Amino acid sequence: MNRRQLLTAGAGLVMASAATAQTRFRDLPDAATYDSPDTMVPPRPGSGPDYNPVVTLNGWSLPWRMNGNVKEFHLVAEPVERIMANGMMARLWGYNGQSTGPTIEAVEGERVRIYVTNRLPEHTTVHWHGMILPSGMDGVGGLSHPAIPPGKTYVYEFDLIKSGTFMYHPHADEMVQMAMGMMGLFIVHPRDPAFMPVDRDFAFLLAAYDIDPGTYIPRVATMTEFNMWTWNSRVFPDIDPLVVSKGDRVRVRCGNLTMTNHPIHMHGYDFEVTCTDGGWVRPEARWPEVSIDIPVxxxxxxxxxADHEGDWAIHCHKAHHTMNAMGHDLPTFIGADKKKLAQMIRRQTPGYMPMGTAGMADMAEMSMELPDNTVPMMSGWGPYGPLEMGGMFSVVKVRDGIADNDYSDPGWYENPPGTQAWEWTGELPDHARNDSPDTILTPRSHLHKG
Structure with a gap:
C-alpha cells in the first residue's frame, strides 16, 4: 500500500467513524423547558437506579433518556425571562427557559452524556463544578476545549465517580454570563440508597443581581453594589416554603455563586453540615450549628x-441580603422631625410620604407608587402583620401528618395556647440599669440551706 492509498484508507476510516457518530447522535434528546416560577416536584425514577429526587425551590429537574447504558440530557443555553417576584420580571440568560437552570440528577457510577446547545448571542461553555472528570470535559473555554459558538451543539460525556452536591455554570465570559443568571445544580445520588438517606431533600443556588428599579436587565459590570439577592433567581415573598412533615429527616443543599459569602441561618433547629462540593463529611468531623457560612x-x-412543629424562618443573616431593590445612597433621618418639610413637599407633590424618621419598618406597610417592574424593598405578610423582609428569606413549615410527596403550602401555623408571646398589662418589676462605663461583676447568689 503506497502513501496515497494509506491516506485514502485513513480518510475512509475517519469518514466511516464520523458517519457512525452521526447515526448514533442523529436525534438529540428533547430540550425540555419549564417557564413557571413554581416548584416542580420531580417524580421518583421509574427505571434504573432508585433515588429520592431533590426538590429544587422554584425550579425543576431536567428529564433524561437512556441510550444504551448512557443517561442523556439536553441543556440549552438561551435568553430567558424570569419572574423574580409577583410584579417583577428580569430578562436573564439561563438554560431551558429558566434561571437558574434545571437541576441535573443522576446516580453514582452512571455515565452521562450532556448535549449543550448554544442559543446565546456569544460563545459559551459549561463547567461541571466539583466533578471529577477528564480534562477535556471540564468546560473551561480555550483550555478544556474550544468554546461553543452560537447555534452549535457540543457533547460532554463522563462517568460519575462520586456522589454529592455539585453545580454547573459557564467558564466563558464569566463576568457577563454568570451575572446574567447562568447556573444550575448537579446532584449525584449515592449508588447505595441506604447511604445518607433523607425523607426530604431541598436545593437552591444563591445569586445576586444589580437591576435598577423600573428596568429588566442586570448591570453585568457590578462588583459590589447588588440590590437583588435571590434563591434560584427568586426573592421573598415569592420564594416557596420548605414544607416538611414532622419527624422527617431533611437535607438542605445550598450553593453560592454570588460575589460574597452568605451565613444561612435557620430558626428553631440545630443541624449538622453533612456534605460539601468536595464530598460527604465523615460523622466524626461534623458539629452542631444554627448558621452555616457559604463561601463564594x-x-x-x-x-x-424535623421534631419541632411551626413556621421557622430561614434566611441569609446579612441584613441587607433580606431586602429587595435597596437604594445604596438613602440618607439616615432617624430622630429628625420632618413634619413641616413633609407638609411643604406635599403642596408640590400630593401623597408624598417621608421615610426613615423612626426607622424603615413603615415601608413594609406603606402602599407606595413604584416604578413598573419593581418590588418593594421590604415585603411579605404573615399571620400577625408585615414580615418586613425580602431577598434571601423563606420559611420552613413543619407540620404533623404531611403526605410523603406533598409539598403544597399548608398555610400559617397556629401556635398552641400558652406557646406564643403575649402583651403584659400588669405591674412591671423594677428593671436593672447600669450607667457606668466600667465592668460590673454580678455577685454570686446566696446559697440557702433548707
Missing part, C-alpha cells in the same frame, strides 16, 4: 430531623 463558589448541605 461553594456548596454546603446540612441535615436535621
Amino acid at each position: 463558589g461553594a456548596m454546603r448541605a446540612y441535615e436535621f430531623t
Whole structure:
C-alpha cells in the first residue's frame, strides 16, 4: 500500500467513524423547558437506579433518556425571562427557559452524556463544578476545549465517580454570563440508597443581581453594589416554603455563586453540615450549628430531623441580603422631625410620604407608587402583620401528618395556647440599669440551706 492509498484508507476510516457518530447522535434528546416560577416536584425514577429526587425551590429537574447504558440530557443555553417576584420580571440568560437552570440528577457510577446547545448571542461553555472528570470535559473555554459558538451543539460525556452536591455554570465570559443568571445544580445520588438517606431533600443556588428599579436587565459590570439577592433567581415573598412533615429527616443543599459569602441561618433547629462540593463529611468531623457560612463558589448541605412543629424562618443573616431593590445612597433621618418639610413637599407633590424618621419598618406597610417592574424593598405578610423582609428569606413549615410527596403550602401555623408571646398589662418589676462605663461583676447568689 503506497502513501496515497494509506491516506485514502485513513480518510475512509475517519469518514466511516464520523458517519457512525452521526447515526448514533442523529436525534438529540428533547430540550425540555419549564417557564413557571413554581416548584416542580420531580417524580421518583421509574427505571434504573432508585433515588429520592431533590426538590429544587422554584425550579425543576431536567428529564433524561437512556441510550444504551448512557443517561442523556439536553441543556440549552438561551435568553430567558424570569419572574423574580409577583410584579417583577428580569430578562436573564439561563438554560431551558429558566434561571437558574434545571437541576441535573443522576446516580453514582452512571455515565452521562450532556448535549449543550448554544442559543446565546456569544460563545459559551459549561463547567461541571466539583466533578471529577477528564480534562477535556471540564468546560473551561480555550483550555478544556474550544468554546461553543452560537447555534452549535457540543457533547460532554463522563462517568460519575462520586456522589454529592455539585453545580454547573459557564467558564466563558464569566463576568457577563454568570451575572446574567447562568447556573444550575448537579446532584449525584449515592449508588447505595441506604447511604445518607433523607425523607426530604431541598436545593437552591444563591445569586445576586444589580437591576435598577423600573428596568429588566442586570448591570453585568457590578462588583459590589447588588440590590437583588435571590434563591434560584427568586426573592421573598415569592420564594416557596420548605414544607416538611414532622419527624422527617431533611437535607438542605445550598450553593453560592454570588460575589460574597452568605451565613444561612435557620430558626428553631440545630443541624449538622453533612456534605460539601468536595464530598460527604465523615460523622466524626461534623458539629452542631444554627448558621452555616457559604463561601463564594461553594456548596454546603446540612441535615436535621424535623421534631419541632411551626413556621421557622430561614434566611441569609446579612441584613441587607433580606431586602429587595435597596437604594445604596438613602440618607439616615432617624430622630429628625420632618413634619413641616413633609407638609411643604406635599403642596408640590400630593401623597408624598417621608421615610426613615423612626426607622424603615413603615415601608413594609406603606402602599407606595413604584416604578413598573419593581418590588418593594421590604415585603411579605404573615399571620400577625408585615414580615418586613425580602431577598434571601423563606420559611420552613413543619407540620404533623404531611403526605410523603406533598409539598403544597399548608398555610400559617397556629401556635398552641400558652406557646406564643403575649402583651403584659400588669405591674412591671423594677428593671436593672447600669450607667457606668466600667465592668460590673454580678455577685454570686446566696446559697440557702433548707
